Amino acid sequence: MPSNSGSPPDDIFACGLLARIGVLGLASVYPEAYSDIIATSSQDIAAREKETFGIDHNELSEAMMLDFCVPRALAEPTRYHEDPIQSGFEQQSRPHNIMTLLHLAYRLSEAAVREDGRITTKASVINAICTQLKLPEGRIDIIFNEALDDWRDWAETFQLSTDKVQNYKNLDFEPGEPSKPHNESVTPRVERLSAAIVSDAEVFDLLSGKLNQLGLQAVHCEKASAAIQLAMNRQANVFFISEKNTQFIDMLRGAKEFDANYIFFVLAKTDTALEAKAYLAGADDVITDDILVTHLKARLKPAMRMLNRYERWRNDQTELRRIAKELSLSHRQQQLLALTDQLTELPNRRAAMEALDQAWNGSIRAQTPCSLLILDIDHFKDINDHYGHNVGDEVLRAVAAILKKNVRREDTIARIGGEEFLLISPHMPMRDGLIAGERLRKQLEKARIDAGGKIICITMSIGMAIREETMRHGEDFMISADKALYAAKNAGRNRIALSTDGQIRMFKNDQ
CATH class of the missing domain: 3.30.70.270 (Reverse transcriptase/Diguanylate cyclase domain)
Incomplete structure (x- = not known):
């Protein structure tokens, strides 16, 4: 715990415990509406909360902490721990240091709660936060590992799995900026991608040959309906659509099944007007059919990152819906218990x-x-x-x-x-x-x-x-x-x- 946080460690620990209580509050009071928000909001859940309830979970956390008699000097920094830029706190001020410390904990906690033990934050971002907190080099390793030991003790008590959680130096950070040296020549994990090409036979032959060199088999689709069927069956997640089939992009993006897929628009030659049209229609990237294999390999990396993020988001939504349902059931059970005489099971x-x-x-x-x-x-x-x-x-x-x-x-x-x-x-x-x-x-x-x-x-x-x-x-x-x-x-x-x-x-x- 950095000494310049300005508050006793026990106070900061209590703030960390209460920082997300607003999520539980909204899910308990509005279980169905909150489940809908989780199901339909991929990123800015706070904005949807504000629109639906007139308050977001961070504002509610602050209000509940104040109601619990937590000093405002602690409750207010806690409110901004997810998005410090919105706080307006003066750099190195006491509220700023408390907020930054909680923000660091918020980002690192992913390693403990995610099934794969990964962290979606880049290592450089974590290092920058540590610099703001004036943590000596290597100190974050010790802090994280000590917290991890405590977490493993608690996890054993609650029968939670910690197999995926690694020590700090072995953490799996956001791809592209690992916390430890990686061999840049390692082949990207394109084997996890499944490709479909919506084009004529000539373009299919050009692209499929290059994809084969990367170990990626491609399916040929002459009609958008065939591509949609592949997406519905989760048999493909990367789609290459030729310029002769521009209208297919609108059709594919209009299908719900394509939310979790990546679309390349394939040109015969560079054409800025067609590129703009493709992006407006919903393409994620634009390439030419004569693209080099090495360049295609590089362009597939963002596709992999996006698909992995979507998969993580979808898993998170499933888990949050499960939690919301459990909270709703628990709330109803508590209501029933509060109105029932436990001895006779009659109303009290x-x-x-x-x-x-x-x-x-x-x-x-x-x-x-x-x-x-x-x-x-x-x-x-x-x-x-x-x-x-x-x-x-x-x-x-x-x-x-x-x-x-x-x-x-x-x-x-x-x-x-x-x-x-x-x-x-x-x-x-x-x-x-x-x-x-x-x-x-x-x-x-x-x-x-x-x-x-x-x-x-x-x-x-x-x-x-x-x-x-x-x-x-x-x-x-x-x-x-x-x-x-x-x-x-x-x-x-x-x-x-x-x-x-x-x-x-x-x-x-x-x-």
Whole structure:
């Protein structure tokens, strides 16, 4: 860690951990929209984020860090760690040094997260960043290798593969500027290219012979449809199109399958007007059919780099979509857990209050009746004290199952705390609510609950209310039902008490 970063190492480490939290935030809140952005944006994802959400992941990271009480002096440099040029920080200032340090970590981290262990940054760029940070020559090797050792320890804990990650001197940097000496006479890996030539027989013979010398077999296509078929089947990724087939470039670029392919436009002789037309149509490069083999070999290098980058980008998009889906699923699971009573698997109090608000508002809008019942197991404390809490839990689960089995599909039955349950019955008038409540009371009274080999018998007191015009909101509804429950308990338990028009009436049918 360079001493001139201006902040304690632990602070910088925390910034590194939080630097990409905005990506997780956007993917969690907008999983589907964010997946679409990843699928359709090859480079400037931040711009698409800004257009879609009004904020990009770097801005959101900064906002979240400030919300986490991270000092602005640390949060602001973190915002610009991907694109330092946008920061406007003064050279060698404290914010600039923090940002540059995070930028270096951001670029080198590719080696740990990519499956092939490669880094798409040129070695010269890494060296320039190290110079800005005034790192002594060779110091980056030590820092990277120490971090790599730590990463391998963590990776072992999380069962992640680190086989592809190399020590700094052995890193595979962006082609063209390696971090270690390479033999320039090494033949480029053209064997990974698959060529198709859209031309007449004469041009095909000229080019295919030269490609053969480079170990590259070419397929002859007389029609664009044949070339598109090759692209769809991923049987070719480099296409040579002769000047007699200029219109094919538009056709090919119009096909989605050609996003991941490289197009050479082949001229009989140099013609600047045709070159311009070809580039406008979507060609990646323009050559003449008499090109030397050595020159063709050199022109294939950019094709290889572009195709490799596209492949990396596509793999990254696939991985990001997978992560976004996992985050979306995790978010939905957390929402479900937050609304579920873990013991009985019924909706919990929070979910019950949301359901009550919906039923209340729906009843007012449609001017339909709504019944509310609070059900409380009688003498439940005695069960816990006498048999233990494990038996008490079994009783609660059994009661929940009985209640769930004996209510309507449109009803909500929830556990709202301890031995209390809440039944919300939309569109249910008073008489039907009393009948339903009495049916539940009898079902529970005759139940014989097997809890750990012990047969437990229970009764239940029920307080019922119906929505009345004098009630102002759902809380009044709950208060009315709670008063009725209190009255049922005081009247001897194992009965229904109805609260209506400010009066309490008792109901119990022992037949």
